[in-house]
Amino acid sequence: xxxxxxxxxxxxxxxxxxADELITEGKVRVNDSVITELGFYVREKDRVYIxxxxxxxxxxxxxxxxxxxxxxxxxxxxRGRKTIYDIIPPELKHLKPVGRLDxxxxxxxxxxxxxxxxNEMTHPSIKVPKIYSVKINGKLTHAQAEEMFNGIVIETDxxxxxxxxxxxVPIEINNKSSLVQVKLYQGINRxxxxxxxxxxxxxxxxxxxxxxxITLEGLKKGQVKIIKPKQIKELKGYLSKLTDN
Numbered sequence: 203x204x205x206x207x208x209x210x211x212x213x214x215x216x217x218x219x220x221a222d223e224l225i226t227e228g229k230v231r232v233n234d235s236v237i238t239e240l241g242f243y244v245r246e247k248d249r250v251y252i253x254x255x256x257x258x259x260x261x262x263x264x265x266x267x268x269x270x271x272x273x274x275x276x277x278x279x280x281r282g283r284k285t286i287y288d289i290i291p292p293e294l295k296h297l298k299p300v301g302r303l304d305x306x307x308x309x310x311x312x313x314x315x316x317x318x319x320x321n322e323m324t325h326p327s328i329k330v331p332k333i334y335s336v337k338i339n340g341k342l343t344h345a346q347a348e349e350m351f352n353g354i355v356i357e358t359d360x361x362x363x364x365x366x367x368x369x370x371v372p373i374e375i376n377n378k379s380s381l382v383q384v385k386l387y388q389g390i391n392r393x394x395x396x397x398x399x400x401x402x403x404x405x406x407x408x409x410x411x412x413x414x415x416i417t418l419e420g421l422k423k424g425q426v427k428i429i430k431p432k433q434i435k436e437l438k439g440y441l442s443k444l445t446d447n
Contacts, residue, residue, distance in 0.1 A: 231252075334394060
């Protein structure tokens with residue numbers, strides 16, 4: 203028997219944490235009774251309602267998508283820009299992205315209807331790593347890589363000044379350009395571009411190659427592939443270890 207918050211998350215309505223809020227606010231009914239107890243367990247024959255509407259578990263789906271440049275990570279855009287939903291298969295348009303990539307960036311986006319997974323993968327307190335392959339227009343020094351590791355203050359979209367951190371590993375460095383691998387644990391919009399800009403560099407190529415245990419390997423630009431059950435099991439096991447720490 204699943205706990206009520208887990209049951210609600212399995213319907214795709216929201217994450218487990220949001221389900222807890224709905225329960226404590228008295229918006230959840232099981233059969234004929236409003237349930238406000240977070241530890242309540244749902245039996246197989248029970249009917250669960252949210253705001254008077256019945257909800258049922260759905261089949262959870264997980265896909266990898268190689269986002270090309272020129273598309274924003276959104277279902278719609280008030281400025282009329284192209285979105286990833288213009289190019290993913292129609293039968294997958296009900297899925298949501300786990301995190302975002304800006305318009306000019308490429309690489310891995312996980313698509314799913316698992317609200318609980320989305321919350322765990324993107325919640326700032328869990329610090330799920332994301333790895334990027336980045337090319338900049340100049341020679342990055344060891345001292346500059348150390349500066350990024352120790353933190354650089356950048357401006358967020360809301361105008362707030364925030365210290366951003368990145369682990370940078372050099373791959374190929376010359377006087378004209380630097381190819382590096384960047385690992386992030388934060389989720390500040392355009393973080394990598396802003397950090398390099400503070401050091402006087404322009405990002406020429408930015409591609410996400412890994413998110414937690416899921417990689418871009420074997421995908422072509424614009425391609426979508428199902429994530430195998432074994433990979434999902436590994437991913438959830440990895441996330442479980444992160445949340446236990």
